[in-house]
Amino acid sequence: MIKLNSSPKVYTGWTERSCHPKDTLARIEQFTGPAGITRVADITDLDRLGIPVYSCNRPGAADGAISVYNGKGGTEEEARAAGIMEGIERYSAEAIPRDLQNHTFQEMQLAGYNVLNPEELILPQASPKGAAIPWAEGYDIVNNESVYLPFCAVVHPNPLYMETLFRSSSNGIASGNTMEEAIFYALTEVIERDSWSLAEVTRNTGKKLTNLPEKVAEMAEKFTKNGVEVTLRDITSDIGIPTIAAVADDVELKDPRLLMIGMGTHTNAEIAMIRALSEVAQSRATQIHGAREDATLARFREMMGYDGVKRMNAYWFAGEEYKSAAEIPSC
Structure with missing residues (x-):
């Protein structure tokens, strides 16, 4: 189970992070290869605003996902770090094991697991009730306990071999210098999309x-x-x-x-x-x-x-x- 700790703000430039963007870049450059990132480009000068924007390419992205990501910031370091981190977070969201076990919500309950009822996720009308699906272990940040939820609510994109209840999206997928930072930005993205809606x-x-x-x-x-x-x-x-x-x-x-x-x-x-x-x-x-x-x-x-x-x-x-x-x- 995830254990949250204090994550002090160290960098307070045009954003707030737990370390300076140059330190983030020094740490993450080694992961670009394993994440399938082949190119990171400064595209700021394509526009006339002069606000830093970077592009990050992952040509091997999974079917159903985009392969070009972007990062922005008040400085070049912020924008470059943001672009690479988005590439890494999308790669991480595709890390889906092929040996998933399918169970119904009722089966998970009977087995003694703390499990989220899929109907709380506002399912599409056509979504099959009581379907046997794979489950992912998550962390209930309010009640401080482990909880299982539909795998399709966690990953993006849903692979063809996985039983799903709805289409996946990148909403709420975030990376960070620390676990706490990643969770913070994942939450703010979900809140942002809710407010926008x-x-x-x-x-x-x-x-x-x-x-x-x-x-x-x-x-x-x-x-x-x-x-x-x-x-x-x-x-x-x-x-x-x-x-x-x-x-x-x-x-x-x-x-x-x-x-x-x-x-x-x-x-x-x-x-x-x-x-x-x-x-x-x-x-x-x-x-x-x-x-x-x-x-x-x-x-x-x-x-x-x-x-x-x-x-x-x-x-x-x-x-x-x-x-x-x-x-x-x-x-």
């Missing part, structure tokens, strides 16, 4: 932020001085962890593929804002780079055109309610 469903995209902190304003200025309008919005959910959306419109190019939104979630509200902005920069550079396999949305936007895409996402640009960034409490 709520904003999309309700069309409540939150108030626009003013009086940005110094570092946030510095990064936002890289957009505005290059003809990219960017707005930060507070979409924090009832969970209460600061979650920020950065909505960007390249008013110079008017390219529908560059109507971008970036999300950031962190217990430090300023870091959440920085993550949202840097994610927009990453998405722009990734789109321009054109190496990712998941280009369906970009093609759809091209067909719709700039005005059409902007109309479809009007709720992200609309509204004249504002709040000071200082009003968002850190946890």
Whole structure:
């Protein structure tokens, strides 16, 4: 069972980590080969913003997974480390043994295991009830105990030989310098996606932020001085962890593929804002780079055109309610 310990923040540059990015890079470079990473490239200069973005290639990625990943940050070291770490986390999510044993939920209960009922995962209607599936041992962070949950909720992508209940996704997969750091960023990603989903469903995209902190304003200025309008919005959910959306419109190019939104979630509200902005920069550079396999949305936007895409996402640009960034409490 996982035992959590204190993991002090050592690096507090444009993010917060348990060690300096240069030390992270020194530790992880040796794992690029075993993880199947063949190329790490600086793609910052493909765009005009100047916010560091790196690309990481894993051509041997499993069927159903993308093979190109990206990392962003306030410095080159942060972005390079982020790109490689994403490649390693995706490799780790594919580490699935072939000798999996299938059991039903009831069989696991009768065997005395603490097991999560698959129906708590909001299964698709077509998902088979009472199916025999493989299970993975996890850690219940609230109750401090081991718990078994469907293997398909843990890995990505689901291999063809594995019995599943639903399609897998990369939501909640994270890496870190320590176990605690990895868990923290996995949790914030899930919270971020939940907040984003709520904003999309309700069309409540939150108030626009003013009086940005110094570092946030510095990064936002890289957009505005290059003809990219960017707005930060507070979409924090009832969970209460600061979650920020950065909505960007390249008013110079008017390219529908560059109507971008970036999300950031962190217990430090300023870091959440920085993550949202840097994610927009990453998405722009990734789109321009054109190496990712998941280009369906970009093609759809091209067909719709700039005005059409902007109309479809009007709720992200609309509204004249504002709040000071200082009003968002850190946890």
